[in-house]
Amino acid sequence: MVLxxxxxxxxxxxxxxxxxxxxxxxxxxxAFTMKQSPEMAILLYIKMRDNAVEPDKYTFSxxxxxCSRLRVLKEGEQIHAHISKMGFGFHGFVQNTLIxxxxxxxxxxxxxxxxxxxxxxxxxxxNSMFAGYSKRGSWGEVVKLFQEMLELNVEFDEVSLISVxxxxxxxxxxxxxxxxxxxxxxxxxVGNLNLITSLVDMYAKCGxxxxxxxxxxxxxRRDVVAWSAMISGYNxxxxxxxxxxxFHEMQIGNVDPNEVTMVSVLSSCAVLxxxxxxxxxxxxxxxxxxxxxxxxxxxxMDFYAKCGSIEDSLEVFHxxxxxxxxxxxxxxxxxxxNGQGRRALDxxxxxxxxxxxxxxxxxxxxxxxxSHAGLVDEGRRLFVSMSRDYGIEPRIEHYGCMVDxxxxxxxxEEAYQFVTNMPIERNAIIYRTLLASCRVHKSVEFGEKSxxxxxxxxxxxxxxxxxxxxxxxxxxxxxxxxxxxRQMKEKGIKKSPGCTLIEIDGAIxxxxxxxxxxxxxKEIYRAVENMMKRIxxxxxxxxxxxxxxxxxxxxxxxxxxxxxxxxxxxxxxxNTSPGTTIxxxxxxxxxxxxxxxxxxxxKVYNREIIVRDRNRFHHFKGGSCSCNDYW
DNA sequence: TTAGGGTTAG
Numbered sequence: 289m290v291l292x293x294x295x296x297x298x299x300x301x302x303x304x305x306x307x308x309x310x311x312x313x314x315x316x317x318x319a320f321t322m323k324q325s326p327e328m329a330i331l332l333y334i335k336m337r338d339n340a341v342e343p344d345k346y347t348f349s350x351x352x353x354x355c356s357r358l359r360v361l362k363e364g365e366q367i368h369a370h371i372s373k374m375g376f377g378f379h380g381f382v383q384n385t386l387i388x389x390x391x392x393x394x395x396x397x398x399x400x401x402x403x404x405x406x407x408x409x410x411x412x413x414x415n416s417m418f419a420g421y422s423k424r425g426s427w428g429e430v431v432k433l434f435q436e437m438l439e440l441n442v443e444f445d446e447v448s449l450i451s452v453x454x455x456x457x458x459x460x461x462x463x464x465x466x467x468x469x470x471x472x473x474x475x476x477x478v479g480n481l482n483l484i485t486s487l488v489d490m491y492a493k494c495g496x497x498x499x500x501x502x503x504x505x506x507x508x509r510r511d512v513v514a515w516s517a518m519i520s521g522y523n524x525x526x527x528x529x530x531x532x533x534x535f536h537e538m539q540i541g542n543v544d545p546n547e548v549t550m551v552s553v554l555s556s557c558a559v560l561x562x563x564x565x566x567x568x569x570x571x572x573x574x575x576x577x578x579x580x581x582x583x584x585x586x587x588x589m590d591f592y593a594k595c596g597s598i599e600d601s602l603e604v605f606h607x608x609x610x611x612x613x614x615x616x617x618x619x620x621x622x623x624x625x626n627g628q629g630r631r632a633l634d635x636x637x638x639x640x641x642x643x644x645x646x647x648x649x650x651x652x653x654x655x656x657x658x659s660h661a662g663l664v665d666e667g668r669r670l671f672v673s674m675s676r677d678y679g680i681e682p683r684i685e686h687y688g689c690m691v692d693x694x695x696x697x698x699x700x701e702e703a704y705q706f707v708t709n710m711p712i713e714r715n716a717i718i719y720r721t722l723l724a725s726c727r728v729h730k731s732v733e734f735g736e737k738s739x740x741x742x743x744x745x746x747x748x749x750x751x752x753x754x755x756x757x758x759x760x761x762x763x764x765x766x767x768x769x770x771x772x773x774r775q776m777k778e779k780g781i782k783k784s785p786g787c788t789l790i791e792i793d794g795a796i797x798x799x800x801x802x803x804x805x806x807x808x809x810k811e812i813y814r815a816v817e818n819m820m821k822r823i824x825x826x827x828x829x830x831x832x833x834x835x836x837x838x839x840x841x842x843x844x845x846x847x848x849x850x851x852x853x854x855x856x857x858x859x860x861x862x863n864t865s866p867g868t869t870i871x872x873x874x875x876x877x878x879x880x881x882x883x884x885x886x887x888x889x890x891k892v893y894n895r896e897i898i899v900r901d902r903n904r905f906h907h908f909k910g911g912s913c914s915c916n917d918y919w
Numbered sequence: 920t921t922a923g924g925g926t927t928a929g
Contacts, residue, residue: 310920311920312920314920314921315920317920318920318921319920344921345921346920346921347920347921348921349920349921349922350920350921352922353921353922379921380922381921381922382921382922383922384921384922384923385921385922387922387923388922388923410922411923412922412923413922413923414923415922415923415924416922416923417923418923418924419923419924422924445923445924446924447923447924448923448924449924450923450924450925451923451924451925453925454924454925454926481925482924482925483924483925484925485925485926486924486925486926487925488925488926489925489926511925511926512926513925513926514925514926515926516925516926516927517925517926518926519926520926520927521926523927546926546927547927548926548927549926549927550927551926551927551928552926552927552928554927554928555927555928558928581927581928582928583927583928584927584928585928586927586928586929587927587928587929588928589928589929590928590929612928613929614928614929615928615929616929617929618928618929619929620929621929622929647929649929650929652929653929
């Protein structure tokens with residue numbers, strides 16, 4: 289049984305025994321479960337009953353484990369009935385395994401019933417229940433149960449703490465997490481590296497990344513899980529460059545990453561728009577023959593989609609052996625943000641045909657597809673359908689999408705009414721969405737109304753004032769435009785600096801507007817100047833609104849040059865040859881001026897330029913752009 | 920011959 293390979297020899301011995309006693313069956317049942325053939329374990333149990341061999345207390349924990357592994361609830365329930373009939377229902381080991389079985393088959397409530405009926409609960413009973421709730425993602429229940437455990441003065445152990453710390457991280461319960469941390473310190477449990485890993489995870493997820501890092505560095509040994517926890521910690525804190533740096537360190541440290549590690553690494557590449565790095569990661573995954581799990585496949589898809597490489601994303605999707613609602617959602621959102629709204633909706637239809645239930649996030653993708661493709665009626669229909677046909681109550685994000693659909697298409701009055709009649713509390717983002725469309729459609733009336741509302745909710749956000757100011761400017765009301773800018777200054781509201789990331793040869797460069805910290809800054813500024821001169825000579829007229837107002841405000845001749853995006857493009861032009869694709873991502877929306885300029889740059893310099901702002905893509909090629917945003 | 924644990928995607 290303990291030898292690697294098949295069970296043939298063990299079976300031969302078993303067959304040679306005339307009347308095998310229960311213990312022989314038990315050992316074989318356990319062995320088959322261990323050796324990845326739990327089906328055989330179940331057959332053996334049936335044989336045992338057919339041969340009228342009485343199961344004992346050892347039999348049940350073994351056979352239940354086989355059911356648990358196969359997730360066969362029906363068989364498990366039948367065995368549960370045998371257990372009760374034969375009077376083993378109050379045996380501790382059996383009960384613990386029952387909890388495990390039910391929890392593993394998605395019946396946590398039944399598991400809890402077994403738990404509640406138990407007269408004596410050992411620490412393993414509690415831990416099994418923690419594991420059950422964790423599997424379902426009921427992290428709050430884990431914390432609640434642990435607090436019960438403390439009140440009842442039940443002894444817990446390191447395994448309990450690992451589960452509870454994980455839960456603390458998920459629900460952001462730093463207070464309990466720190467209490468456990470101190471407990472670990474005082475009880476001298478720091479030698480348990482799995483325990484420290486869950487501490488690292490807890491601190492990182494509660495936003496205390498520095499503390500996580502400190503613990504991580506103090507660990508005498510770090511396995512792949514510890515590294516993965518820390519990398520994901522950086523990733524989730526939005527510190528994606530540090531996540532990639534740590535991945536590099538991990539490789540130097542000769543620890544083999546697994547598919548879980550790669551998910552966080554890819555997610556970081558996606559956030560940074562690190563296309564070359566991510567492609568290398570994909571290659572690395574192939575070379576290591578890692579299993580493309582649903583999660584890893586979805587992370588890959590998301591990475592490609594967020595780098596504007598939607599066809600690669602589709603290829604991964606088609607090759608995935610199993611897909612879930614997240615995979616479909618990523619695809620729909622990816623197509624939508626890459627300007628292929630129609631195609632996104634086609635995939636939504638396909639998804640429905642395959643009986644995959646969409647969830648709230650899927651609808652965010654579907655609605656944003658409508659807004660990107662200008663499909664107003666389709667959007668209205670889907671918005672109604674989501675609650676009526678799918679029982680999903682729209683959240684603020686869904687209302688935001690709907691406002692975007694209406695307003696972007698020019699139905700400003702209807703959009704404003706829609707916001708006014710919303711049954712849930714409005715936030716600044718809703719009005720900001722409206723305001724952005726007012727800028728495009730030059731509507732002073734609704735622009736003013738929107739800003740009025742925004743200021744009540746979020747008075748210090750600079751972009752809103754700029755938008756209204758630009759609306760005034762776009763209709764020639766320069767006095768009003770300057771007044772808004774003055775108000776902004778008087779209130780001490782500063783423009784948040786534009787920030788653009790560009791990756792050249794695998795290295796990520798960051799540009800902040802009016803920031804000259806880059807080692808090549810002189811060369812880059814010169815390139816911006818040349819660039820602007822050259823596209824002006826072929827007919828580019830800077831957006832009067834931006835240029836004139838910025839010049840007034842900052843007394844600068846070429847106000848256009850202080851956009852971070854232009855710095856990044858110039859840097860890209862310096863470092864690439866004609867015909868290549870330049871990919872950049874920025875933290876703010878692409879403004880109309882940059883948009884027009886980039887179109888021309890793509891033509892004059894013969895580069896394909898892909899710009900990602902927070903949630904959409906602009907594919908510039910040969911002087912045109914794929915998006916519907918500016919016209 | 921029996922039971923429980925840490926890292927992952929929209």
